[in-house]
Amino acid sequence: MGKIEKAILFGGQARVAVLDTTDIVSELITLHDLSPLSTVCLGRAITIAAYMVGEFKHHKNCVNLIIDGGGPLGKICVSGSSNTVKGFVENPRLESVYTNTGVLNVPYAVGSNGFLTVFKSIDDANPYTGKVPLTRGDIAFDFASYLQQSESRDSAVVLGVNCSNSGCIASGGVIMEPLPGASEEVLYVLEDIAYNLSNISELLVEKTAKEILEFHFAHFECDIxxxxxxxxxxxxxxKIGSIIRSIGKQEAMKIIEDEKSHTLSIKCDYCSREYKFNQSDIGRFF
Ligand SMILES: [Zn+2]
Incomplete structure (x- = not known):
């Protein structure tokens, strides 16, 4: 279970969310057989999706986010609604490449020659699409650019995934946003805190999200x-029934006839579940 701990700071001048997505990332590793570098990239993106889902007031609201930077990882797709998230990467087994400082190189994997695109559907209003060019490919800075350019929201975004060949040790983030009327001083303090929390994935090994929130923010007029x-x-x-119906009965039957295995196979990218149907199965969808 992932956790989002939230608070209002400085008497209403800012808000903060501390996210722990370790369990979700562990599940994604199992479902997609992710390599460590693919894990770190997808883990950062799923943390963003969790943050956006955490803002929803209605269970029907949903968000889809695509990060396509032209790097060897391929596209990252994450999605969320109703306090749940899911996601996948095009290349789940990308080999480890490290930066000069010895950490897994997310900007290399993601690339910065492309876009971060967000599709949001809120309260039955027309779906909203926001698209910003990727500048760093580190996902955290790119998400802050999205918030700024598409939603006119300033933010400080810290994301971190700590993983080894044997799994996810910790994953999460801290996202802070000044609220309307925030003083300049508050902005400086938020930047300072973001800098001090850049090792969030190490902190989450030792502490819960709630403990991190209390330790780092309780002294800033913090309302949890x-x-x-x-x-x-x-x-x-x-949804599998409507997918089969969209193929059409005749076409589905023909695919099954033509396939060597005499089955129609549909694999879900988000959870890797594979559905197989023979001709007698198809009849029940029409
Ligand atoms: Zn699925």
Whole structure:
């Protein structure tokens, strides 16, 4: 279960969220057989999706986010609604490449020759699309650019995933946003805190998200809000019928006839579940 601990700071001048997405990332590793570098990239993106889901007031609201920077990782796709998230990367087994400072090189994997695109559907209003060019490919800075350019929201975004060949040790982030009327001083303090929390994935090994929130923010007129619990969920089993119907009965039957295995196989990118149908299965969808 992932956790988002939230608080209002400085008497209403800023807000902060501390996210722990370790369990979600562990599940993604199992589902997609992710290499460490692919894990770190997808883990950062899923943390953003969790943050956006944590802002939703209605269970029907949803967000889809695509990061396509032209790097060897390929596209990252993450999605969320109703306190759940899911995601995948085009290249789940990307080999480890390190930066000069010895950490897994996310900007190399993601690339910065492309866009971060967000599709949001809020409260039955027309779906909203925001698209910003990637500048760093580190995902954290790119998400802050998205918030600034598409939603006119300033922010400080720190994301971190600590993983080894044997799995995810910790994953999460800290996202702070000044609220309308915030003083210049508050902005400086937020930047300073973001700098001090740049090792968030190491902190999450030792402490819970709540402990990090209390330790680093309690002295800034901190009003702690109700936390969100976020988990992995894929609803493909509920949608498989409409996918088969969109193919059409005749076409589905023909695919099955032509296939050597005499089955129609559909694999869900988000959870790697594979559905197989023979001709007698198809009849029940029409
Ligand atoms: Zn699925």
């Amino acid at each position: 809000l109700t936390a969100n619990e976020i988990s992995f969920h894929c609803s493909c089993s509920e």
